[in-house]
Amino acid sequence: MVGPSASQFRVLSIERISESLFAERTIRKRLCRDYGIEDIGDPVKMADSLVRSMGQVRSCESGTEYPQNNRTVFRAAALALASNMRQWSGFLSRRSKFESLLEQYDPIAFSRAVEVDSARIRDVANCLGGQTARGDTNAMVMWARMLAEVADYFNALKELKRYMQAGVDGGEIVPIVAALLGSPRKRLEKQRPPPSGMESWKAPGMGIVLASEFLRNLHWEAFKPDRHINRLLGRWFPEVVRNKSARAEILAREILYCESKDVITGLKYSLVGMAVTPHDCNFTKADNLVWALGAYVEKKNRESDEVYWKTVAAR
DNA sequence: CTACGTACGGGCCTGTTATG
DNA sequence: CATAACAGGCCCGTACGTAG
Numbered sequence: 388m389v390g391p392s393a394s395q396f397r398v399l400s401i402e403r404i405s406e407s408l409f410a411e412r413t414i415r416k417r418l419c420r421d422y423g424i425e426d427i428g429d430p431v432k433m434a435d436s437l438v439r440s441m442g443q444v445r446s447c448e449s450g451t452e453y454p455q456n457n458r459t460v461f462r463a464a465a466l467a468l469a470s471n472m473r474q475w476s477g478f479l480s481r482r483s484k485f486e487s488l489l490e491q492y493d494p495i496a497f498s499r500a501v502e503v504d505s506a507r508i509r510d511v512a513n514c515l516g517g518q519t520a521r522g523d524t525n526a527m528v529m530w531a532r533m534l535a536e537v538a539d540y541f542n543a544l545k546e547l548k549r550y551m552q553a554g555v556d557g558g559e560i561v562p563i564v565a566a567l568l569g570s571p572r573k574r575l576e577k578q579r580p581p582p583s584g585m586e587s588w589k590a591p592g593m594g595i596v597l598a599s600e601f602l603r604n605l606h607w608e609a610f611k612p613d614r615h616i617n618r619l620l621g622r623w624f625p626e627v628v629r630n631k632s633a634r635a636e637i638l639a640r641e642i643l644y645c646e647s648k649d650v651i652t653g654l655k656y657s658l659v660g661m662a663v664t665p666h667d668c669n670f671t672k673a674d675n676l677v678w679a680l681g682a683y684v685e686k687k688n689r690e691s692d693e694v695y696w697k698t699v700a701a702r
Numbered sequence: 703c704t705a706c707g708t709a710c711g712g713g714c715c716t717g718t719t720a721t722g
Numbered sequence: 723c724a725t726a727a728c729a730g731g732c733c734c735g736t737a738c739g740t741a742g
Contacts, residue, residue, distance in 0.1 A: 472716085517717085519716095594732065597732085645708095
């Protein structure tokens with residue numbers, strides 16, 4: 388094996404990423420505008436604000452803890468779908484309208500409203516905008532109908548997680564559940580059927596990527612394997628990608644009974660992301676910052692040779 | 703044969719980036 | 723400056739593969 392000795396390995400440098408995110412004036416201004424954060428000069432503190440503004444990391448000081456009920460689940464699903472292929476900052480300006488159209492994320496009220504009000508689906512789609520608006524809206528309706536039929540989806544999900552946990556490393560469980568919700572295989576569903584009221588564990592409108600976003604909205608720590616993440620991690624940590632490849636295949640095949648390239652790739656980059664996150668940083672924060680770097684600074688085919696990692700002693 | 707799974711390509715249709 | 727090309731995630735239909 389080439390590279391650093393076995394007692395050392397490379398992890399993301401949150402400091403370097405933060406500095407690079409806010410180094411250039413125009414990009415700094417755009418990030419401040421898009422996420423409503425203050426330009427206070429200190430990139431590490433601004434990165435914290437950015438991550439907090441993305442709303443997926445549980446913050447200890449604010450007491451905005453959501454109850455573990457179907458409304459919370461519907462909110463997490465709807466926001467994940469709302470993030471699909473659209474500029475988040477644009478959505479934020481229409482968010483309150485979106486929330487009233489979705490009956491404040493009450494799945495029963497929303498599915499009833501859709502039955503009664505024939506224009507509701509179109510209104511939600513118009514509110515979302517973008518190429519996937521119709522598909523995302525349809526998926527939200529399916530989520531609402533599904534949740535209206537299930538007593539306690541959140542708890543069912545926790546039980547599913549506990550069941551899937553067997554024979555799996557701690558950090559691997561969230562990507563596995565995301566992959567399962569994205570493309571559940573029949574064999575697995577026979578083994579672990581969905582709660583009564585649901586035909587399948589399939590998360591409407593979501594593959595492994597959006598399902599990771601969904602779980603993160605429920606404050607499950609995850610690395611969402613989207614295109615920016617895959618591209619940058621593949622560029623920065625090619626040896627880790629190679630190392631995780633076999634593990635991702637085993638998890639897909641033996642745990643999920645799935646051979647899909649999409650699922651294996653998604654699992655692989657989730658594992659890579661977690662492996663290169665430093666100890667003092669949670670996965671969601673690292674993921675949010677790498678994503679922002681990919682979306683705003685290190686754009687596709689125009690990546691710099693900046694070093695975004697550091698070498699640390701083995702765990 | 704059935705049941706199930708995977709690969710692949712087209713469609714969606716807009717904001718961003720490249721090209722004339 | 724206007725126009726063309728592309729990116730991005732998911733769904734669907736089709737073709738094909740494998741196990742029982």
